[in-house]
Amino acid sequence: MTAEPVPDLVLRSQRVVTPEGTRPASVAVADGKIVAVLPYDAYGSEGEQLPAGARLEDLGEHALLPGLVDTHVHVNDPGRTEWEGFWTATRAAAAGGITTLLDMPLNSLPPTTTAGNLLVKQDVARPKAHVDTGFWGGAIPSNVADLKPLYEAGVFGFKCFLSPSGVEEFPELDQDQLARSMAEIAGLGGLLIVHAEDPHHLAEAPQKSGSKYADFLASRPRDAENTAIEGLIALAKRLDARVHVLHLSSCDALPLIAAAKREGVRISVESCPHFLTLTAEEVPDGATEFKCCPPIREAENQDVLWAGLADGTIDCIVSDHSPCTTDLKTPDFASAWGGISSLQLGLPAIWSEARKRGHSLDDVVRWMSEAPAKLAGLEQKGAIEAGRDADFAVLAPEETFTVDPVELYHRNQVTAYAGKTLHGVVKQTWLRGTLINREGTLTEPTGHLLERTK
Numbered sequence: 001m002t003a004e005p006v007p008d009l010v011l012r013s014q015r016v017v018t019p020e021g022t023r024p025a026s027v028a029v030a031d032g033k034i035v036a037v038l039p040y041d042a043y044g045s046e047g048e049q050l051p052a053g054a055r056l057e058d059l060g061e062h063a064l065l066p067g068l069v070d071t072h073v074h075v076n077d078p079g080r081t082e083w084e085g086f087w088t089a090t091r092a093a094a095a096g097g098i099t100t101l102l103d104m105p106l107n108s109l110p111p112t113t114t115a116g117n118l119l120v121k122q123d124v125a126r127p128k129a130h131v132d133t134g135f136w137g138g139a140i141p142s143n144v145a146d147l148k149p150l151y152e153a154g155v156f157g158f159k160c161f162l163s164p165s166g167v168e169e170f171p172e173l174d175q176d177q178l179a180r181s182m183a184e185i186a187g188l189g190g191l192l193i194v195h196a197e198d199p200h201h202l203a204e205a206p207q208k209s210g211s212k213y214a215d216f217l218a219s220r221p222r223d224a225e226n227t228a229i230e231g232l233i234a235l236a237k238r239l240d241a242r243v244h245v246l247h248l249s250s251c252d253a254l255p256l257i258a259a260a261k262r263e264g265v266r267i268s269v270e271s272c273p274h275f276l277t278l279t280a281e282e283v284p285d286g287a288t289e290f291k292c293c294p295p296i297r298e299a300e301n302q303d304v305l306w307a308g309l310a311d312g313t314i315d316c317i318v319s320d321h322s323p324c325t326t327d328l329k330t331p332d333f334a335s336a337w338g339g340i341s342s343l344q345l346g347l348p349a350i351w352s353e354a355r356k357r358g359h360s361l362d363d364v365v366r367w368m369s370e371a372p373a374k375l376a377g378l379e380q381k382g383a384i385e386a387g388r389d390a391d392f393a394v395l396a397p398e399e400t401f402t403v404d405p406v407e408l409y410h411r412n413q414v415t416a417y418a419g420k421t422l423h424g425v426v427k428q429t430w431l432r433g434t435l436i437n438r439e440g441t442l443t444e445p446t447g448h449l450l451e452r453t454k
Contacts, residue, residue, distance in 0.1 A: 008055070009028075013040075013061075013063065015061065017066070027390075031433070062396050065365050068369050069100045070372065071156075072272070073103055077108055098346075103135050114150065141171055159194070162228050162232075191375075206219060214280075219334075245269040257313055268375060275305060280296055289416045291333055322340060341415045341416075342415065345403065348423060395424050
């Protein structure tokens with residue numbers, strides 16, 4: 001008979017967010033794993049004696065959440081490390097309560113489109129990762145033969161674009177190429193994640209240079225998303241493929257997705273903090289820190305996205321952290337780099353809006369930890385329960401702070417959230433039972449590189 005592990009760490013809080021709900025509890029940890037979720041007073045004067053050498057951390061009224069899982073991060077390392085990098089990105093993640101991230105196959109050089117390129121990226125990431133880090137592969141027109149070796153090398157799935165990506169080394173797939181790549185990935189039992197904007201609708205939309213956000217918004221119409229998603233659903237249904245819609249911004253696509261799910265199509269969908277907390281009406285002309293593709297849309301659209309979260313049509317919330325150097329954020333919306341830097345701020349941004357709309361921390365954890373972990377097959381992540389990794393975020397939900405870009409750990413301190421006052425201060429972050437962040441003071445890197453296991 002195997003002896004029960006003896007805890008070496010106990011975290012207790014009046015608000016522990018578990019799969020069964022939020023409650024007072026003590027979370028016992030041994031060798032970096034959660035071994036039990038116990039009553040709050042399981043140890044101490046009212047309960048058992050703490051095991052010799054074990055540490056007790058009483059968090060009081062601060063909420064204990066499972067570490068967040070962000071499956072949509074552009075680290076850009078190597079090759080465009082001046083845009084971000086594993087050291088800075090994973091520090092920002094740790095400061096924001098994220099304990100696991102998955103890196104997108106672009107905008108690094110080389111992109112993660114071959115098994116050899118994956119090894120290059122892993123070698124760069126290994127000594128720099130402050131949080132656990134895994135990798136998506138890329139599906140481009142020329143690499144169908146590379147998909148199986150990439151999958152066998154441990155990528156969590158494959159990303160493709162249906163419209164230009166913005167970088168030459170990662171071209172989009174046309175419909176025939178999409179079908180070939182999807183069929184190959186389905187045959188592997190893999191997941192295809194898709195930037196779904198139809199290039200024909202984009203080409204037909206009015207394109208104007210200049211500083212007016214209204215002109216940029218008109219250049220990326222909802223129909224581009226809706227049409228691309230409609231076609232993706234039809235193809236996934238025909239090929240019995242598993243697909244995931246990235247960064248949904250058009251609420252018009254929600255009925256299509258809901259109907260597909262009811263019909264048994266294996267489709268999931270994410271949205272992002274910027275679509276759920278920022279609105280087109282508040283974007284000043286020339287403020288290209290708000291530019292992303294697809295774009296931030298109107299408040300009315302945002303309300304429907306929140307309804308899609310509430311009813312389960314939208315599965316998860318991830319950052320799509322897509323940074324660049326400051327000089328690339330020119331005042332011209334047509335030429336500025338499109339991407340929002342929000343890795344460190346996603347949890348407070350979403351919690352600030354969620355609480356106003358009547359949602360709980362349980363909802364936020366489901367959207368930002370449990371569901372992304374499930375999407376990627378990270379069975380050891382995403383919940384506070386026995387057997388999972390001892391990854392935690394400690395949050396002061398009622399405390400507020402005002403976003404000052406110079407206090408962010410991103411390499412380039414540009415953010416659309418500058419000057420916003422947000423609820424929810426991350427007090428601590430724990431990775432595999434080790435405290436890696438206390439009030440913004442970070443340890444040396446202890447993150448592991450992750451590979452798909454199923």
